[in-house]
Amino acid sequence: MEVTARAPGKIILAGEHAVVHGCTAVASSIDLYTSVSLRLRSEGEGTIKLLNDTGLDFSWSIARIKEVLSHLGSPFSSTPTSCSLETVKSLAALVDEKSFPESKIGLASGVYAFLWLYTSILGFKPATVIVSSELPVGAGLGSSAAYCVALSAALLALSDSVKMDVSQKGWFTFKAKAELVNKWAFEGEKIIHGRPSGVDNSVSTFGNVIKFKTGVMTRIDSNMPLRMLITNTKVGRDTKALVANVSARKLRHPGAMSSVLNAIEAISDEWSTIIQSHAVDDLCLSANEEKLAELMEMNQGLLFSIGVSHASIETILQTAMEYKLASKLTGAGGGGCVLTLLPSHVSGAVVDKLVEELESFGFQCFTAGIGGNGVQISFGHSS
Numbered sequence: 001m002e003v004t005a006r007a008p009g010k011i012i013l014a015g016e017h018a019v020v021h022g023c024t025a026v027a028s029s030i031d032l033y034t035s036v037s038l039r040l041r042s043e044g045e046g047t048i049k050l051l052n053d054t055g056l057d058f059s060w061s062i063a064r065i066k067e068v069l070s071h072l073g074s075p076f077s078s079t080p081t082s083c084s085l086e087t088v089k090s091l092a093a094l095v096d097e098k099s100f101p102e103s104k105i106g107l108a109s110g111v112y113a114f115l116w117l118y119t120s121i122l123g124f125k126p127a128t129v130i131v132s133s134e135l136p137v138g139a140g141l142g143s144s145a146a147y148c149v150a151l152s153a154a155l156l157a158l159s160d161s162v163k164m165d166v167s168q169k170g171w172f173t174f175k176a177k178a179e180l181v182n183k184w185a186f187e188g189e190k191i192i193h194g195r196p197s198g199v200d201n202s203v204s205t206f207g208n209v210i211k212f213k214t215g216v217m218t219r220i221d222s223n224m225p226l227r228m229l230i231t232n233t234k235v236g237r238d239t240k241a242l243v244a245n246v247s248a249r250k251l252r253h254p255g256a257m258s259s260v261l262n263a264i265e266a267i268s269d270e271w272s273t274i275i276q277s278h279a280v281d282d283l284c285l286s287a288n289e290e291k292l293a294e295l296m297e298m299n300q301g302l303l304f305s306i307g308v309s310h311a312s313i314e315t316i317l318q319t320a321m322e323y324k325l326a327s328k329l330t331g332a333g334g335g336g337c338v339l340t341l342l343p344s345h346v347s348g349a350v351v352d353k354l355v356e357e358l359e360s361f362g363f364q365c366f367t368a369g370i371g372g373n374g375v376q377i378s379f380g381h382s383s
């Protein structure tokens with residue numbers, strides 16, 4: 001029995017970090033996916049195997065995994081449950097038994113999340129799991145959420161508690177279980193991020209453009225053609241550390257930080273109003289695009305003030321400014337990706353020139369479809 005699940009990455013248009021502290025963010029799915037193929041194997045082959053296009057290749061015997069985790073009473077697929085610190089330590093011990101390549105040590109938390117989601121949802125069934133991704137990992141495009149969402153969807157599709165019609169052909173949305181997928185993915189994100197807001201797993205599960213505040217997601221019908229250039233600084237960073245640094249700054253300067261976070265929330269609210277409005281003509285559209293550009297500049301300034309920008313991000317902002325284009329970091333910052341708004345009047349030739357200049361610094365530029373599908377599954381399909 002085999003299933004493949006694919007889940008999209010995301011861009012945060014406004015409100016990253018502030019959303020962790022209860023303020024509104026606006027985010028959109030993008031058409032770059034992480035895919036997870038899960039094949040259950042016969043009981044004779046007593047291992048759980050994880051193959052990953054990031055270069056990881058691990059296999060654990062079922063007997064060893066049971067020894068460490070069976071006291072937890074899994075599977076409990078219908079009850080998304082947090083992984084305790086003590087259990088994370090046990091998972092780390094399982095991973096430490098394998099020779100983990102030093103250069104990939106940042107991926108260890110992804111493997112802990114895998115072991116937690118796998119055993120909680122499927123128990124101790126032998127299987128091979130293959131992960132592949134079109135998303136840069138650790139670059140602000142929500143690779144961690146896409147990974148947790150795709151993993152949760154594939155595991156739930158083959159779990160005993162979910163009865164699926166496995167004869168369905170092609171990709172389809174997992175509507176009936178999307179809420180459950182989202183909740184499990186959030187538990188995986190907690191292992192990777194420490195304190196996720198839930199915006200990334202929600203937009204990856206449900207797709208489209210969303211507004212998100214204190215765990216509540218509202219779908220937004222965007223009536224604006226949104227074009228963004230995405231530039232990857234290729235500077236590695238870790239969301240968990242950046243989120244923790246912002247929380248520490250908030251503890252040191254509660255009054256100032258609360259004003260900054262509220263200002264970011266006002267920007268998110270204005271973003272959502274503008275993109276839902278109908279521009280009656282080109283003049284009105286470009287006025288709206290100018291407002292969004294200003295909001296991006298302000299959001300970036302506020303993100304700088306909470307300590308999550310980076311010299312590489314500033315270089316991109318300045319370069320795009322020479323073309324009168326506004327940018328902001330997206331995701332946790334500290335490196336990772338930057339969004340540059342491409343208003344409708346900007347020609348392909350101008351974009352090409354900007355891309356050439358940015359790539360001459362060693363950055364990588366691309367565009368992506370904004371606001372498409374959420375998680376989808378397909379039976380008997382290999383990615």
Ligand SMILES: Nc1ncnc2c1ncn2[C@@H]1O[C@H](COP(=O)(O)OP(=O)(O)O)[C@@H](O)[C@H]1O
Nearest residue numbers: 106107110137138139140141142143144147239
């Ligand atoms: N394809 C994947 N395989 C294994 N782990 C992954 C994968 N994608 C993401 N991760 C996990 O997510 C982490 C990166 O997440 P994060 O720092 O939140 O950045 P982002 O979500 O912006 O890419 C990685 O270090 C790893 O633990």
Ligand SMILES: C[C@@](O)(CCOP(=O)(O)O)CC(=O)O
Nearest residue numbers: 016017140142196197331332
């Ligand atoms: C910084 C934050 O707002 C977004 C993090 O996104 P990413 O992991 O950098 O793609 C954290 C969160 O909302 O959980």
Ligand SMILES: [Mg+2]
Nearest residue numbers: 142144145239
């Ligand atoms: Mg992440």
